[in-house]
Amino acid sequence: MMDHPTVGPGELDVERAGQEKALNTITTGKSSKVSLWAIYALLIMVCGGTLVGRICSLQPTLSNRNSPFFSANDRSRWATIRALGDDGIYEIDSLVMQNEKYAGRDVRPWDTIDKVAHRGQDGVIHYYSSKPTLLPTLLSVQYSMWKVVTGWNLEDHRFPMAKLILIFSNVLPFMLYLALIATLVHRFSQTTFTACVVILVAGLGTFLSTFAISLNNHLPAAIAVSTVIFCGIQVKDQQARGLGWYVVAGLASAFAVSNELPALSFFCLAALAFLLMCPRLFLLGFLPAAGLVASAHFGTNWQAHGSWRPAYAHRQDGAVIGQLPGNWTKSFEAERLPDPLRNELESLGVDVSDAWQIWPGEMEVPENTRRWVIMNLRTSERWALVQSEEGQPVSVHQWDNWYEYPGSYWTADVSRRSSVDQGEESQGLYLFHMLLGHHGIFSLTPMWLLSLGGATIWLFQDRGSRRWLVIGFSILFVVCIAFYVWRPVIDRNYGGQTSGLRWMFWFIPFFVLAAVPMIDRLATSSWGKIAVIMLAGASVASATYSSMNPWVHPWIYQWFFA
Numbered sequence: 001m002m003d004h005p006t007v008g009p010g011e012l013d014v015e016r017a018g019q020e021k022a023l024n025t026i027t028t029g030k031s032s033k034v035s036l037w038a039i040y041a042l043l044i045m046v047c048g049g050t051l052v053g054r055i056c057s058l059q060p061t062l063s064n065r066n067s068p069f070f071s072a073n074d075r076s077r078w079a080t081i082r083a084l085g086d087d088g089i090y091e092i093d094s095l096v097m098q099n100e101k102y103a104g105r106d107v108r109p110w111d112t113i114d115k116v117a118h119r120g121q122d123g124v125i126h127y128y129s130s131k132p133t134l135l136p137t138l139l140s141v142q143y144s145m146w147k148v149v150t151g152w153n154l155e156d157h158r159f160p161m162a163k164l165i166l167i168f169s170n171v172l173p174f175m176l177y178l179a180l181i182a183t184l185v186h187r188f189s190q191t192t193f194t195a196c197v198v199i200l201v202a203g204l205g206t207f208l209s210t211f212a213i214s215l216n217n218h219l220p221a222a223i224a225v226s227t228v229i230f231c232g233i234q235v236k237d238q239q240a241r242g243l244g245w246y247v248v249a250g251l252a253s254a255f256a257v258s259n260e261l262p263a264l265s266f267f268c269l270a271a272l273a274f275l276l277m278c279p280r281l282f283l284l285g286f287l288p289a290a291g292l293v294a295s296a297h298f299g300t301n302w303q304a305h306g307s308w309r310p311a312y313a314h315r316q317d318g319a320v321i322g323q324l325p326g327n328w329t330k331s332f333e334a335e336r337l338p339d340p341l342r343n344e345l346e347s348l349g350v351d352v353s354d355a356w357q358i359w360p361g362e363m364e365v366p367e368n369t370r371r372w373v374i375m376n377l378r379t380s381e382r383w384a385l386v387q388s389e390e391g392q393p394v395s396v397h398q399w400d401n402w403y404e405y406p407g408s409y410w411t412a413d414v415s416r417r418s419s420v421d422q423g424e425e426s427q428g429l430y431l432f433h434m435l436l437g438h439h440g441i442f443s444l445t446p447m448w449l450l451s452l453g454g455a456t457i458w459l460f461q462d463r464g465s466r467r468w469l470v471i472g473f474s475i476l477f478v479v480c481i482a483f484y485v486w487r488p489v490i491d492r493n494y495g496g497q498t499s500g501l502r503w504m505f506w507f508i509p510f511f512v513l514a515a516v517p518m519i520d521r522l523a524t525s526s527w528g529k530i531a532v533i534m535l536a537g538a539s540v541a542s543a544t545y546s547s548m549n550p551w552v553h554p555w556i557y558q559w560f561f562a
Contacts, residue, residue: 036192040182040199047203048175054213054547055166066102067109068162071551074215076114076129077136082154084140090304091126113409116311116402125380130311133300134258135217139169170212170219177223178203180230181512193529194519197536201447202512205539207500211550217259218505224256226509228270235277236465246285249274254293260506262480269472311402317384318398322348328394329387332358332372348396350383352376362411363404421496423489430492431485438557439494439501447539451511454518473510499546499554
């Protein structure tokens with residue numbers, strides 16, 4: 001294959017027009033000309049076809065509970081999709097309790113630990129998915145459409161319906177993502193070797209392809225980030241001034257936040273970049289489009305939970321509404337409410353009526369702290385009673401811990417949880433495993449080592465959009481890594497049982513593009529090409545290791561740490 005013509009760093013593609021014919025063709029051994037874009041399309045189709053084959057091969061097993069769902073994480077979203085598509089509600093009570101017989105054993109195909117419990121609009125306590133509501137709400141619309149077209153549903157035709165939805169919600173957007181990557185790589189790269197390697201790695205060698213067979217929030221977030229990058233480069237380098245670029249960028253950047261809360265930092269930088277490029281189009285296009293997504297995000301959350309805050313933000317006792325004078329702890333321990341105590345509670349707005357229950361709370365509390373839960377059995381209202389130290393007055397809190405319910409995985413003793421959910425004590429060790437260890441960004445995808453070199457090249461040699469791309473994502477990367485390292489011990493858990501550090505998957509589009517200049521340099525020698533091919537092969541092997549179930553521990557963890 002012949003090399004692309006070289007374009008100086010940071011320059012507009014002024015030489016492109018005169019060399020378009022040479023750039024878009026390569027000469028084969030038979031001297032026939034083949035379009036580079038035909039090769040890109042072939043690579044994209046191979047990657048997409050691989051994903052379709054993996055999705056279509058899903059079969060019922062005991063491990064997946066006779067369902068095409070892989071983990072509590074995606075079952076939580078699927079339950080919402082089915083509840084909305086079949087009944088028009090967000091409550092998933094009947095689904096999580098549904099029992100089936102499979103291979104002679106009882107299974108619950110819809111049950112999940114990723115659920116919360118709180119009073120619904122009918123005043124009764126219901127179960128809900130703890131996941132953000134916008135994505136499953138959008139997918140429930142697709143589910144409703146396929147019900148009409150095919151006559152299938154997620155109860156009687158669970159596998160074919162789920163496969164159909166996954167192909168249209170995961171595979172097709174992923175192929176669009178690869179097309180955006182191919183367009184940028186074609187523009188940035190200087191050799192066809194670089195372009196083909198990068199597209200192939202983007203399609204088969206990252207954990208986006210691993211997770212493309214499972215319903216998750218990380219894939220749409222990464223696709224949204226790549227869309228914003230593409231729009232920004234079009235506006236900055238190609239002088240594209242159409243309002244549409246700003247609208248699409250606003251929609252995509254806000255949708256990224258809806259799926260990955262830490263991507264709020266990305267949204268802020270993207271908003272600043274588009275504002276500086278053209279304030280007028282930013283105000284007319286980017287901002288209203290982002291506002292539309294934000295309205296849908298918070299609107300569906302309110303519809304589901306009656307709260308503007310997402311479900312996972314309701315993990316602690318609510319505000320203090322007052323204190324009980326005197327010492328009532330013996331009454332609480334005996335599960336009694338004498339009339340004077342009831343009068344004190346009623347004076348604080350706690351109406352227990354004539355049907356109530358009091359019990360020790362299940363939530364973990366600091367040492368020497370005592371806690372009880374009191375509930376009005378007629379209205380399902382609850383309050384938390386907390387005594388910080390013996391002899392101190394008891395504080396009455398509004399109820400806001402939606403993760404505290406009978407049998408909750410999240411209020412069980414930490415020692416009973418999966419080892420990875422117990423948290424990493426050492427911040428230094430946690431940082432090491434995030435970057436180079438068993439969940440390491442660079443150890444599990446060694447191609448990203450080339451991205452570090454490529455980012456350095458762009459930082460010092462480019463004067464256009466690519467330099468600012470490196471600066472922006474470098475800041476975001478450091479901020480996000482620091483955020484996770486400084487989380488409480490219980491939250492330093494690598495994202496649970498997952499084949500990669502999924503919280504950082506939305507950085508993958510940047511890593512893919514940043515590898516381009518380094519591969520270009522290595523492609524000038526045979527040994528350099530061999531090194532690139534080996535790193536690419538290792539990345540593909542790592543991503544493929546968990547290709548039939550992304551919700552398992554990484555191969556490094558399984559081989560050396562399990």
